Amino acid sequence: MHRYLFLFFFCSFAIYPQHQEKVDFLDAAIEIRPNLQEKRIDGQVIYTFKVLESVDSVWLDAKNMDFEKIRLNDKGIEWDYDGKRIVIRSKFKKKSSHKLYLEYKCTPKQTVYFIGLDDNNPENDQVWIQGQGKYTSHWLPSFDAMEEKVEFDMDITVDTGFEVIANGILLQRETKDEVSTWQFDMEKPMSSYLLAFVIGEYDKQELMSESGVAIENYFYPEDSLRVEPTYRYTKEIFDFFEEEIGIAYPWQNYKQVPVHDFLYAGMENTGATIFSDAYVIDSTAFIDRNYVNINAHEMAHQWFGNLVTEKDGNHHWLHEGFATYYDYPAEKNLFGADHFYWKLFDTAQQLEELSISGKGESLTDPKASSLTFYEKGAWALVILREEVGEEAFRKGVQSYLQRFAFKNVTVDDFLHEIEIAANKDLNDFKSKWLDSNSFPWEDANDFITRNSSSIRTFSKLKKSLDAYPERFDPIMRLWDGFSSDNLKVALINEFSESFQETNFYEILKTESQTIRQAIAFNSALLNQDENEIFQSFLGDKSYVTQEHALFKLWEAFPEERVGYLNELQNVMGLPNKNVRLLWLTLALVTPNIIPLKKKCIWMNWFTIPIPNTIQKFVKGLFSIYIKSMA
Structure with a gap:
């Protein structure tokens, strides 16, 4: 798909006039009327634009539109349109200004x-935009x-x-004849x-x-009761970033x-993040x-x-790597260095596994x-900060943002600002971290083990126990010696078979929700203890x-199944209804639940809001159940 898009745009630019760099579009006054019934x-x-050098045409990207009127400076104008781009033809003189x-x-x-x-539920009606890439031109004549x-x-x-949310400040809302602007x-x-x-409908x-x-x-x-857990730490993150x-x-x-x-x-x-409402959660779901x-x-x-935008996809690290990197210290500020x-x-x-498999990628690809753009990109900045020092890194980032504010940038633009701030050549850094397909594991591991005693200790233990995974005593000595939840979860994930000890389950009674979750996830078939x-x-x-x-x-205690189901019969779970879906599935195949109740359970599938893909899965499950009862 990406290859096709690349070829398409290359070819389209070859046949369209190449004068757009000589024209500067300044502002746009947009008026739209979404027709919800007809979509x-x-x-x-x-558009107001200024001509920097004399040209004979200007153009905008516009996909599959019907143009009813086009005027230049309040006059009719010659134009061409092929369903993808509209071209306005005129003798545009240098330094002239125009309205289109x-x-x-x-x-x-x-x-x-x-x-x-x-559907018949107007409360669920929504219209929203996802224009990342080159897609805004599907609803607005604009610029890919x-x-x-x-x-x-x-x-x-x-x-x-309806509530309407968009980029910028809401100046006013005017209502007339049950229509609002x-x-x-x-x-x-x-x-x-x-x-x-x-x-949509929002508070x-x-x-x-x-x-x-x-x-x-x-x-x-x-969802008023979900506001606090959903948006928890928003102000703290914002203040931290500034x-x-x-x-x-x-x-x-x-x-x-959402x-x-x-x-x-x-x-x-810009100024208006849209996100999946699967992340609108209650307090219980926060840990999950x-x-x-x-x-x-x-x-x-x-x-x-x-604020600063990549020149093109060759510089995508400047977006995703940086956003991922800055999330790391923000979470460190909230949850501590161990989490970081x-x-x-x-x-x-x-990233090391990807590199070993021969599937490593360059950040300039x-x-x-x-995984490469986000995580390897963040790692590159972690190492860069370590290499040039915190003061030079911060100074270089600030200079980069100030110099290129509201402009487009390349990777070299950023590196140049850091080089000036640090008075250091970064060619070796660029070659190893940005241009190379491999992940510099030795550098990354050295950084982590120098800075985290819990990871350093875990790595040593893992090496010593690889040959003897059944040895439980060293694990518990390490468990008792550290308060790190992250270390304990890593021990559970790595040595889950070694935790089949009765005294360990007694210890779990006083451990955190995170550790108990790791045990619930990793434990094999349970025994009575x-x-x-x-x-x-x-x-x-x-x-x-x-x-x-x-x-x-x-699964482990068939004679007590009804009791377990009764305990969670009113729990829905995450937004994807994970607990409820499991409960309904298990209830359908639990013999002690009477047929009438099974019928009510089945009807529940259609009375709770479950995604269509899951509904289809359940229909298949129910079909199997019916056949088994025949």
Whole structure:
């Protein structure tokens, strides 16, 4: 798919006029009217642009649009359109300024997602945007290239009753005849792929950063009790970034909006992050799957990706590697150094395995995987900071952001600023960490073991016990000597077979939820001595722990199955209903539950909101069950 897109754009630029670098688009006034019934966008946009050198045409990317009116400086104009790009032809003189008006309609096949409009529940109706890449031109005549930065203002008109969220400050909302127009203003330019809007039913939590920036956290009205655990630490992360990066947040405000059926975990649209509502969680789910990592990652993009933007995909490290890197110290600030180093240790092992398998990738490869761009990219910055020193690193980052604010950058642009700040040549660093396909495991491992005593001790123990995994005493001595939850989880994951000791399960009664979850996940078939501790897991504040404990108890002790099911019969679990799905599945095949109750259980599949893919799985399961009863 990526190869096809590359060839397509290469060929299209070959046949279109190549004068766009001589034209500077300054601002855009957008007015759109999403038609929810027909899943259509009716819109108009006025671009102001300045001609830097005389040209005979200007163009915009526009996919599958019907243009109803096009005017240049309030006059009719000659134009061509092939379904992909619209070309305006005129003699544009050097240093002249112009206004271009386009009125259009389109039914986007991608980028704009109309969700839940075909069911009978208007509370689930949503429209949202995912334009990352080169996709905004599917709903707005705009620019697929990231290098064209424009100050976008947007008016959105929809039926009254919906909340509308978009980039920038909401200037006003005007309502007439049950239709509302929401007017949003941006003050600074950005690439058009970062444009976003969301339409749906929302309430919001309002926070204020230490520097006075408004933070708006949106949520569905029925999720008011999930606001705190979902958005936990948002203000702390925001304040930390402003201090750690040393450059003020560059936009007017910051918003976060969950949506249904989102394609990714989150997307860092300018000042308006959209993320999957699978991360809208209650307090019990916080240990299992929280939003903190995504929260920090997308927020860091507001500087790295949005303020300074890659010139093209060859420099993608400047987006994802930096956002991932800055998430690490943000989480270190929240959860401690032990969390920070174990997270690095985990990703280093993954990258080393990839490298050993011959599948390692360069950070300058535009087709590299997410693991490379995100995790190897973050590691490169960890090592760079270590190599040049914290003071020079911070100074170089600040100079980089200031010099290239609202502009496009290359990897060499960043490295040059660090070289100046550190007075050091970085060619060797670039060759080893950016250009090479291999992962420099020795450098990474040396950094971790120097800085983390728990990882250093774990690595030594692992080497000594590889030949004797059944030796339990050294493991327990290490267990008693460290308070690190991360170390103990690593011991459980690595030596789970050695933990089949009765006295160990007594120790678990006083351990943290994280450690108990690791045991619930790793334990094999249970024996009677483990019954009590696993029953206590059913009451832990972790839906993953509850899920694994329920299944293993149900499997190991058939005579007590009904009791275990009764204990969790009202628990739904994570947003994907993990506990409820398991409960229903087990209840269907538990003999002691009477047929009438089984029928009620089956009907429950259609009364709780379960994703369609899981519904299909359950239908298949039920079909097997019916055949077994025949």
